[in-house]
Amino acid sequence: AQSVAQPEDQVNVAEGNPLTVKCTYSVSGNPYLFWYVQYPNRGLQFLLKYITGDNLVKGSYGFEAEFNKSQTSFHLKKPSALVSDSALYFCAVSSGSSNTGKLIFGQGTTLQVKP
């Protein structure tokens, strides 16, 4: 069975500092990994994905994520946080060997960027 864990309910960072939002996963077969962001009272928006290839993937709004197979992790990063990055972030996983295409989400991490 697929599962995703986001170990931090909330991450606080000062504007201009680097940020990391953590995600670990469990899946049979090759993982397809995603990050989504949710602003208040809105639906989720796609940020980036890892399917295959380079372990460092770049996405929208200056975000990037690093795939680490040995640690089964896919942490979201940004070199310099903005107050406008404050939102709820979700990691999600699908299995490359699955024929259902089910996308399973983590619990979400609230990112708070203080000026």
Next chain:
Amino acid sequence: NAGVTQTPKFQVLKTGQSMTLQCAQDMNHEYMSWYRQDPGMGLRLIHYSVGAGITDQGEVPNGYNVSRSTTEDFPLRLLSAAPSQTSVYFCASRINRSWGEQYFGPGTRLTVT
């Protein structure tokens, strides 16, 4: 394109009432899903469909029914609402069952009293 649309935005039901949450997409996507979002639990998959006429259960299907008679529409039915179904419901679509980006609707906030 309107993308993924959901109606209604808000709904209050009494226990035992039934209703249908509507979801439509105009991107000709084969794959559609319903999720519920609850505090501290993230998004949980209720039902999904890989194409018209084909549906299957997700993580939390009990109390919900779906059908997919057209590519565009994927309604979610609550046959007898319970307070445990108070949640925010999101519909999503993507081009097919493979790894494409998933597009989400704006959500329906449902309260069952």
